[in-house]
Amino acid sequence: MAIEVHNATKHFGSFTALDDVSVTVQDGALMALLGPSGSGKSTLLRIIAGLETLDTGRVEIGGEDQTDAPTRTRGVGFVFQHYAPFKHMTVYDNVAFGLTVRKTPKQDVRERVHELLGLVRLDGLAKRYPSQLSGGQLQRMALARALAPQPKVLLLDEPFGALDVQVRGELREWLRRLHEEIHVTTIFVTHDQEEAMDVAGQIVVMNAGKVEQTGSPRELYEHPNNEFVMSFIGPVNRLGDALLRPHDIQILSGAGDHYADAVEALVRRVVHLGFEVRVELTLPDGRDVWAQVTRETAHELELHEGQILAARLPAPRVFA
């Protein structure tokens, strides 16, 4: 179901967590709330779930006003950052919780729990306790638990934040596929732009309690509305007021005066990061920039420290 938040404002004491925020999530969408810590993204998620109350504004889920509804009647599945497992219950009882509090018949509970444990690939672990699971398993248990009562929307707060890099990658892929299978409207909060771009179809970029821009990963990357979005989505070089992407800097062999549209650059450092090679350059006016080139280019140009070559700078973007 669609989620609509209108003019949401929330203060914690003198701190403004949300400042007149409006967000619309289409039915069945997979959306990321992206922003640095303190940008208000988690607060917005908790307000949709009813875990925080709004100072002013409105929350609608599936077209119904839920602004003043208690959490338990909103029909939201919520996955907490640290999973919030019920530690004294088995995996089975954790997943069954949302069904047993509704007095679902035992046979139906059993079928649903086993179906979900299959979906999250925890089949054999029903009798385990949360303390006996790994981070990735806990995360999947928390997801199965949130999905069990068939929520109208699924909300995930930094779902991969506490996992190590490799598990994180697998779970991202898996969450995307899961969403394709069950099609429940999903919002997840993250501070990792790569994660947001990898998983979500739509991204809401937040900063200091406001929405900076909403769009698909590609739109945000190619047409950022402002400096914040451009520098938050992807790497940037800053030349005064101008911003330019490191991969837009073209490195050419030979000195700068060979080309009409290039400047001379001194190579300060070459960093090999696998396929990507990062070249740190000093321009004639003394400003430092870095360029991103492929392994092949670095090899062809025989890049090394102290080398002088030509760099073609793209037209920089300036945001008023």
Added chain:
Amino acid sequence: MSSESVAIGRPGAPAAQRVEPPHAHAGTRESASGAVARRWGLRTLALGYLLLLLGAPVGMIFYRTFEHGLAPVWEAVTQPNAVHAFWLSVELVAIVVPLNTVFGISIALLIERGRFRGRALLGLLLDLPFAISPVVVGLALVLVYGRTGWFGDWLTSHGIQVIFSIPGMVLATAFVSLPFVARETIPVLHELGTDAEQAAATLGASAWQTFRRVTLPAIRWGVVYGVVLTTARALGEFGAVSIVSGRLEGQTQTLPLYVQDRFENFDTTGAYAAAVVLALLAFATLLGMNLLARRTQRDTVV
């Protein structure tokens, strides 16, 4: 987890010893023997203290009680006044402990989960029974509920007697044993955090279902310990109850009051025997709650 770290630590240890120069060994051995001496010194000190303070007096009571065999003891504890005192003490515990358990958990939730001004003040109030001498508690209760007290006229005209009867003794016992459950539960609640409770709410649980199925199981150890302390305190209470009860033999005399009464009347056998019964009651509580807690632990943590 710990077995894993031991397994990892082990292969490295012999290698480290091999490269150490000989004199380093002597140094470690010396400090090791020092550690042993320190450990034994600490044990002796702790055990000696316990023995002097706890072991010797309690042991003496048991010794003097059973000095002349079981018959006089049995005779002493089956005296009508002794039996009455025993059941009165049990009755007080049976009323006060459940009351203070429910109340203690409620206050703990209010202080730890509530969102209102004056929570700190409530915490301070909660500690009052620790700070006020039981005798003062007794006197205060007489001032409020006694015949010449604030509610005295009203109570008398409605035929309710608080002081010198059971209601007053319940009040006094409840007052002095009030903080234990709350004080044991508050840190556990704090440690638990609110995540699991919020998760339960998102899953559709009502406040009561959340408490019953998520919060209570998680804080049960604190509650159990609080109940043990409350019981021990309620059983042993002397000062406050001594004042509000009027110490009427066979009517408002609890077990500790009975012990005192026998002792003052030079009936040492009666006093010691009753004291032993008191000690056994406290011991049984401790044992009972421990077993209960162990069972719940086995049920929930594999």
